[in-house]
Amino acid sequence: MSRVGDAFAALEVAQRPEVFLFVRDREVVEAEAASAQGPLAGLLLAVKNNVDVAGTPTTAACPTFADGPADADAQAVARLRAAGATVLGSTNLDQFATGLVGQRSPHGGVRDARRPSYVSGGSSSGSAVSVALGLADVAIGTDTAGSGRVPAMFQGLVGIKPTLGVAAVEGVLPACRSWDAVTIFARDLDTAATAMGAMAGGPGTRAWPSDVRLAAPTRPRVAVPETLVRMEPAWVAAFDDAIARLEAGGADVVKVPFQDFLDAALLLYDGALVAERHGAVGDFVDAHLDDCDPTVGGIVSRAGEVSGSAYVRDTARLEELRARAMGLVEGCDVLVVPTAPGHPTQAALAAAPVAVNSWVGTYTNFANLFDLCGVAVPTGTVVEEDGSVAQTGVTVLGRAFEDAVALDVARRMAVLPPSVALPGAAPALPDPGPWPLLAGAEATRLLVVG
Amino acid sequence: MSRVGDAFAALEVAQRPEVFLFVRDREVVEAEAASAQGPLAGLLLAVKNNVDVAGTPTTAACPTFADGPADADAQAVARLRAAGATVLGSTNLDQFATGLVGQRSPHGGVRDARRPSYVSGGSSSGSAVSVALGLADVAIGTDTAGSGRVPAMFQGLVGIKPTLGVAAVEGVLPACRSWDAVTIFARDLDTAATAMGAMAGGPGTRAWPSDVRLAAPTRPRVAVPETLVRMEPAWVAAFDDAIARLEAGGADVVKVPFQDFLDAALLLYDGALVAERHGAVGDFVDAHLDDCDPTVGGIVSRAGEVSGSAYVRDTARLEELRARAMGLVEGCDVLVVPTAPGHPTQAALAAAPVAVNSWVGTYTNFANLFDLCGVAVPTGTVVEEDGSVAQTGVTVLGRAFEDAVALDVARRMAVLPPSVALPGAAPALPDPGPWPLLAGAEATRLLVVG
Numbered sequence: 001m002s003r004v005g006d007a008f009a010a011l012e013v014a015q016r017p018e019v020f021l022f023v024r025d026r027e028v029v030e031a032e033a034a035s036a037q038g039p040l041a042g043l044l045l046a047v048k049n050n051v052d053v054a055g056t057p058t059t060a061a062c063p064t065f066a067d068g069p070a071d072a073d074a075q076a077v078a079r080l081r082a083a084g085a086t087v088l089g090s091t092n093l094d095q096f097a098t099g100l101v102g103q104r105s106p107h108g109g110v111r112d113a114r115r116p117s118y119v120s121g122g123s124s125s126g127s128a129v130s131v132a133l134g135l136a137d138v139a140i141g142t143d144t145a146g147s148g149r150v151p152a153m154f155q156g157l158v159g160i161k162p163t164l165g166v167a168a169v170e171g172v173l174p175a176c177r178s179w180d181a182v183t184i185f186a187r188d189l190d191t192a193a194t195a196m197g198a199m200a201g202g203p204g205t206r207a208w209p210s211d212v213r214l215a216a217p218t219r220p221r222v223a224v225p226e227t228l229v230r231m232e233p234a235w236v237a238a239f240d241d242a243i244a245r246l247e248a249g250g251a252d253v254v255k256v257p258f259q260d261f262l263d264a265a266l267l268l269y270d271g272a273l274v275a276e277r278h279g280a281v282g283d284f285v286d287a288h289l290d291d292c293d294p295t296v297g298g299i300v301s302r303a304g305e306v307s308g309s310a311y312v313r314d315t316a317r318l319e320e321l322r323a324r325a326m327g328l329v330e331g332c333d334v335l336v337v338p339t340a341p342g343h344p345t346q347a348a349l350a351a352a353p354v355a356v357n358s359w360v361g362t363y364t365n366f367a368n369l370f371d372l373c374g375v376a377v378p379t380g381t382v383v384e385e386d387g388s389v390a391q392t393g394v395t396v397l398g399r400a401f402e403d404a405v406a407l408d409v410a411r412r413m414a415v416l417p418p419s420v421a422l423p424g425a426a427p428a429l430p431d432p433g434p435w436p437l438l439a440g441a442e443a444t445r446l447l448v449v450g
Numbered sequence: 451m452s453r454v455g456d457a458f459a460a461l462e463v464a465q466r467p468e469v470f471l472f473v474r475d476r477e478v479v480e481a482e483a484a485s486a487q488g489p490l491a492g493l494l495l496a497v498k499n500n501v502d503v504a505g506t507p508t509t510a511a512c513p514t515f516a517d518g519p520a521d522a523d524a525q526a527v528a529r530l531r532a533a534g535a536t537v538l539g540s541t542n543l544d545q546f547a548t549g550l551v552g553q554r555s556p557h558g559g560v561r562d563a564r565r566p567s568y569v570s571g572g573s574s575s576g577s578a579v580s581v582a583l584g585l586a587d588v589a590i591g592t593d594t595a596g597s598g599r600v601p602a603m604f605q606g607l608v609g610i611k612p613t614l615g616v617a618a619v620e621g622v623l624p625a626c627r628s629w630d631a632v633t634i635f636a637r638d639l640d641t642a643a644t645a646m647g648a649m650a651g652g653p654g655t656r657a658w659p660s661d662v663r664l665a666a667p668t669r670p671r672v673a674v675p676e677t678l679v680r681m682e683p684a685w686v687a688a689f690d691d692a693i694a695r696l697e698a699g700g701a702d703v704v705k706v707p708f709q710d711f712l713d714a715a716l717l718l719y720d721g722a723l724v725a726e727r728h729g730a731v732g733d734f735v736d737a738h739l740d741d742c743d744p745t746v747g748g749i750v751s752r753a754g755e756v757s758g759s760a761y762v763r764d765t766a767r768l769e770e771l772r773a774r775a776m777g778l779v780e781g782c783d784v785l786v787v788p789t790a791p792g793h794p795t796q797a798a799l800a801a802a803p804v805a806v807n808s809w810v811g812t813y814t815n816f817a818n819l820f821d822l823c824g825v826a827v828p829t830g831t832v833v834e835e836d837g838s839v840a841q842t843g844v845t846v847l848g849r850a851f852e853d854a855v856a857l858d859v860a861r862r863m864a865v866l867p868p869s870v871a872l873p874g875a876a877p878a879l880p881d882p883g884p885w886p887l888l889a890g891a892e893a894t895r896l897l898v899v900g
Contacts, residue, residue, distance in 0.1 A: 177766055204773070210660035210892045272758055279762025306758035308722055312729025316627055323654070442660045 004030045006424020007044050007088060010135050013422055018108035019126040019135065021049045022056045023089035038084030039194050043426050045080055046136035048127045049090040050097050051182070052171035053077055060173050061095040061105040064291045065284060074171025076140055076182045076199045083198035088136050091126025095296040096281050097142055097175040099123050100150045100340075100360045101349050104293045109346060113155050113420050115388050118345050121151030121360070123175075124183070128155040131185045134421025138195045141183040144175045145268055146340075146364025148183025149376040153339035153393035156417035158192040159376040160184045160407070163400045164368060165206030166439060167199050176268075176276035179368035187419065188428040189377070189411055196403075197438025208441035212401050214434040216333050216408040219250045223332040225258035230362050231341040234382045238392045239338045242379035246336070246413050254332055260325040265365030267318055269299075269358065272310035273369075278303035295353050322370045326399075334409045335397045337363040339376045343390045363395065372397045375410035378417050391417055401441075404434035454480045456874020457494050457538060460585050463872055468558035469576040469585065471499045472506045473539035488534030489644050493876050495527075495535040496586035498577045500547050501632070502621035503527055503537055510623050511545040511555040514741045515734060524621025526590055526632045526649045533648035538586050541576025545746040546731050547592055547625040549573050550600045550790075550810045551799050554743045559796055563605050563870050565838050568795050571601030571810070573625075574633070578605040581635045584871025588645045591633040594625040595718055596790075596814025598633025599826040603789035603843035606867035608642040609826040610634045610857070613850045614818060615656030616889060617649050626718075626726035629818035637869065638878040639827070639861055646853075647888025658891035662851050664884040666783050666858040669700045673782040675708035680812050681791040684832045688842045689788045692829035696786070696863050704782055710775040715815030717768055719749075719808065722760035723819075728753035745803050772820045776849075784859045785847040787813040789826045793840045813845065822847045825860035828867050841867055851891075854884035 008026055029044075036042065047053050050060040052074040057066035073081065081087065094104040102125025103109030110125035112118035113132035120129050124141030128151030131139045141148040143161045152159025160183060167182040174180055184199060186192035224243055228236050247253050267273050277300050278285075285292055285300040292300070329335050341362050349356045367374050376395045384390055394413055398406035419425070432438060458476055479494075486492065497503050500510040502524040507516035522528075527537065544554040552575025553559030560575035562568035563582035570579050574591030578601035581589045591598040593611045602609025610633060617632040624630055634649060636642035674693055678686050697703050717723050727750050728735075735742055735750040742750070779785050791812050799806045817824050826845045834840050844863055848856035869875070882888060 174766070177762065177769075207659040207661075209657040210662075211657070212660075275758025276762050278759035279766065282759050304757065304759050307754065308725025308756035308758050308761035309728035309732050309754045311758035311761055312627065312726050316624070316729065319627075 002030070003042055003044060003424055003426060004033050007135055010133065010422035010424060014133050014135060016111065016129065016133065018092055018110050019129050020089045021059065021061070021092050021107060021126070024087060029086055029088060033086040036084040036086055038082065039429065039432065040080060040138065040198060041084030043085050043137040044088040045085040046088055046127050046130040046139040047077055047090045048093050048124050048139070048141050050093060050142060050173040051077060051140055053087055053090055056090050058173060060097065061093050061107060062291060063106065064288060072171070075168035075202055076172070079199050079202055080140070080195060085138060085195070091130055091139065093125055094123035095293040096300065097123040097144060097147055098277060098296045098299055099357055100146050100364070101344070101357050102151060103346060103349055104296050106293060117347070118343055119154070119349055121154035123147040124151050124185070128152060128157055128185050131155070131157055131187060132420060134425030137186065137426040138191060139185040141185055142172060142175065143181045143183045144179050144368060146361050148181065149364050149374060149395050150340050150360055152185055152376040153378070153391060154343055156378045156391040157185050157187060158189050158414070160192050160196045161367070161374045162196060162200055162403055163206070163373040164371055166201070168202055168205050170204060174280040176273070177280060178276060181368060187421065188416060189407070189414060190431045191429045193407060193435045194429045194432040197432055197435030200435070200439035205440070208436060209401055212436055212441045214404045214436070216405045219252060220333040220409055221252045221254060221331060222246065222409065223254050223256045223329040223335040225337060226255040227258065228338065229262070230359055231338065235338065235342050235392065238380055238382050239394065242394055242413055243336065249412055256328045260321050260328065261366045262362070264318060264321045264325065264369050265361065267314055268365050268369060272306045272314040273318070274299070274303040275306040275311045318369055325370060334406055336394050336409070337397065339363060339393045339395045367397055371400045373400065373403045373406055375406045377410045377414035379413055379415050381417070404436050407435070452480070453492055453494060453874055453876060454483050457585055460583065460872035460874060464583050464585060466561065466579065466583065468542055468560050469579050470496070470539040471509065471511070471542050471557060471576070474537060479536055479538060483536040486534040486536055488532065489879065489882065490530060490588065490648060491534030493535050493587040494538040495530055496538055496577050496580040496589040497527055497540050498543050498574050498589070498591050499540040500543060500592060500623040501527060501590055503540055506540050508623060510547065511543050511557060512741060513556065514738060522621070525618035525652055526622070529649050529652055530590070530645060535588060535645070541580055541589065543575055544573035545743045546750065547573040547594060547597055548727060548746045548749055549807055550596050550814070551794070551807050552601060553796060553799055554746050556743060567797070568793055569604070569799055571604035573597040574601050574635070578602060578607055578635050581605070581607055581637060582870060584875030587636065587876040588641060589635040591635055592622060592625065593631045593633045594629050594818060596811050598631065599814050599824060599845050600790050600810055602635055602826040603828065603841060604793055606828045606841040607635050607637060608639050608864070610642050610646045611817070611824045612646060612650055612853055613656070613823040614821055616651070618652055618655050620654060624730040626723070627730060628726060631818060637871065638866060639857070639864060640881045641879045643857060643885045644879045644882040647882055647885030650885070650889035655890070658886060659851055662886055662891045664854045664886070666855045669702060670783040670859055671702045671704060671781060672696065672859065673704050673706045673779045673785040675787060676705040677708065678788065679712070680809055681788065685788065685792050685842065688830055688832045689844065692844055692863055693786065699862055706778045710771050710778065711816045712812070714768060714771045714775065714819050715811065717764055718815050718819060722756045722764040723768070724749070724753040725756040725761045768819055775820060784856055786844050786859070787847065789813060789843045789845045817847055821850045823850065823853045823856055824848070825856045827860045827864035829863055829865050831867070854886050857885070
């Protein structure tokens with residue numbers, strides 16, 4: 001059976017109606033897949049529904065938000081299509097990409113691929129679960145506070161969150177315009193890198209500097225948080241194990257104070273920077289509060305009360321924190337953090353929707369604020385108190401444009417879980433080499449170390 | 451007599467007490483000048499008093515704003531000193547760098563070097579006049595809305611406003627953090643370029659991309675506004691003459707619609723972006739309104755009423771305008787505009803302080819908002835209705851990092867006026883070559899065209 005046929009069969013078998021908000025007509029998908037050419041030919045693409053796909057309404061999980069189908073593909077979608085990927089459909093998300101749990105949607109919370117009573121993670125919830133289950137092979141997510149990383153960990157996937165601006169946000173509904181990144185989910189590193197290399201670059205994207213590194217040193221210097229806050233012992237142990245393995249394989253680990261990173265994370269929601277969310281969709285939310293998820297509507301409408309001056313001052317405060325935090329990791333090639341401090345059940349989230357969501361973002365919120373790139377990879381499992389097995393993982397964070405360095409270290413740390421993909425899912429692609437080269441970085445001046 | 455001796459004599463002769471807010475001790479200046487080494491050795495530097503000079507209070511022309519002398523030099527000052535420049539003193543400005551006229555200061559409006567009843571231009575008023583009069587040889591200005599360009603034109607100087615971020619703003623009091631540039635004034639292009647090459651670069655500065663151009667094509671493609679608005683015929687004719695000379699010397703001139711540029715200019719003061727000014731100094735201004743210039747205090751305190759959401763939306767609107775405007779100049783190497791539409795008298799300004807100031811910024815306000823670099827050069831004179839002779843000039847604007855391209859075209863257009871510098875002013879330095887090379891751009895991948 002064809003990949004497309006398998007996927008439509010898998011959609012039936014999976015019984016996960018909450019994953020896709022729109023599935024394109026089978027005939028159209030089959031026709032496009034049959035004529036696809038390029039490195040991603042044969043792969044099915046799921047697109048988070050805050051990213052334009054021609055012919056599909058961009059609802060951001062708020063049905064009344066879209067006036068009608070999008071006229072054109074977002075640049076990220078168009079570039080993946082040009083590289084051979086075929087769009088299967090558009091996926092559920094935390095409404096307006098406001099959340100890290102995948103449950104803030106009128107279409108239902110997206111359930112974890114392996115443990116349906118647990119949350120999928122979000123906001124790119126449907127994108128992640130569609131790839132984990134093999135309904136799609138690659139998915140587009142977006143990531144402002146961790147939405148391309150948290151669900152990658154929960155679903156045992158690779159999530160690449162590139163440097164801000166190197167993948168175009170044209171055609172993407174903003175969450176926080178200043179800190180939105182378009183991301184890729186895949187079941188393996190090489191497929192993720194191939195897709196990111198195809199998606200990034202092109203008109204309006206941030207130029208690569210002249211001294212981009214294409215790999216980590218043979219023996220990288222790796223910063224890790226001095227103390228892991230807000231984590232249960234089993235989760236701390238899993239992180240420590242992953243770091244110990246990296247160290248044993250040849251890396252120098254440096255413990256760094258982490259308070260500045262945590263303080264920046266607080267600015268995003270508890271400070272004035274949240275004004276960005278009102279700037280993005282506040283006019284709609286204020287006028288249609290009844291159409292919104294209550295948690296999301298509350299966050300966005302309250303964000304309208306922030307003053308411009310406070311926003312500007314918090315931006316300055318952020319810059320100070322960033323400078324100081326970057327000083328702490330000076331001389332380090334990457335910073336490795338747990339992707340999330342743990343994995344909540346749907347019940348635990350329902351009991352404290354905002355607090356649990358904030359907790360989930362402990363190790364992700366600061367990354368875009370600090371202009372870091374990141375690669376989230378699975379590194380093992382943790383047995384929960386209820387006896388179920390959680391996927392755990394780390395995010396390897398690099399400075400802006402050090403995407404290939406972060407990916408290199410992530411590759412050394414990744415322990416991919418047994419697949420739960422349904423039959424027909426595409427196998428891993430070959431290693432495409434450092435993806436920034438595919439996305440417009442110049443090779444002439446690149447520093448290949450080690 | 452030594453350069454320093456000449457300068458102190460000129461300070462006496464000039465009778466312009468409003469130009470310098472602080473002059474350093476003669477003995478200290480002499481000792482530093484005697485031991486100075488580097489390309490700028492022998493040159494005296496004036497520093498706008500919103501930029502830290504160790505030992506001098508940074509008042510921004512609001513005496514109660516400074517708690518005491520600055521502990522250390524701003525990075526820009528330190529780098530110029532390291533290249534041999536000696537700081538003579540710190541100069542008057544439109545308070546908090548809010549203005550383009552040079553008259554919004556409790557220390558008195560700075561008078562034009564040649565025509566004392568005319569305004570100096572601002573906000574870098576004292577810096578420009580100090581160089582025009584030969585009290586200093588190079589001056590640091592800052593430029594958010596045109597403060598490094600307008601006074602250059604009025605005073606017959608070269609003003610280099612580099613790409614945002616390539617010269618460090620560390621130690622500079624923000625006006626609008628997002629759009630502040632540190633600039634250089636000099637009496638000739640080569641001295642200005644040498645100083646800018648020394649000042650730019652270093653810690654925290656924006657990295658040069660890998661494909662920086664070091665010169666304009668032999669026959670550049672030059673965009674100019676389709677219609678010159680808000681200008682008297684004599685001023686339009688002077689601009690047209692300058693463009694005709696450039697064309698005759700070998701350039702293709704393309705007329706472009708200019709409304710998008712003008713609309714962006716309005717956003718800076720009439721839209722929500724003005725919140726940046728409250729973010730910078732609003733806490734002080736709100737608490738010390740009586741200590742402030744009434745015009746400046748009013749602008750800053752009203753800027754505190756803007757909402758964060760409106761700020762974010764205007765930022766998005768700006769980005770749309772920028773994309774469209776950049777589309778209009780696609781294929782052009784530079785955009786050349788009048789630096790200012792005319793040169794007001796102090797009396798005309800006093801009659802309409804805000805309207806005249808806005809008018810002066812017609813052709814400068816959009817540049818930093820659009821992430822353009824610019825070089826302001828004199829191109830000739832205009833005889834005013836009162837029979838006096840005004841300096842006129844153009845600003846050659848380039849895309850971010852195209853600083854050397856803009857300078858190259860500016861060099862072809864510059865017509866330096868007869869000097870009004872007092873005796874002892876340093877002569878022009880030799881051509882240092884493209885200054886981005888001095889400021890950290892890499893030569894290996896640079897495109898030298900023509």
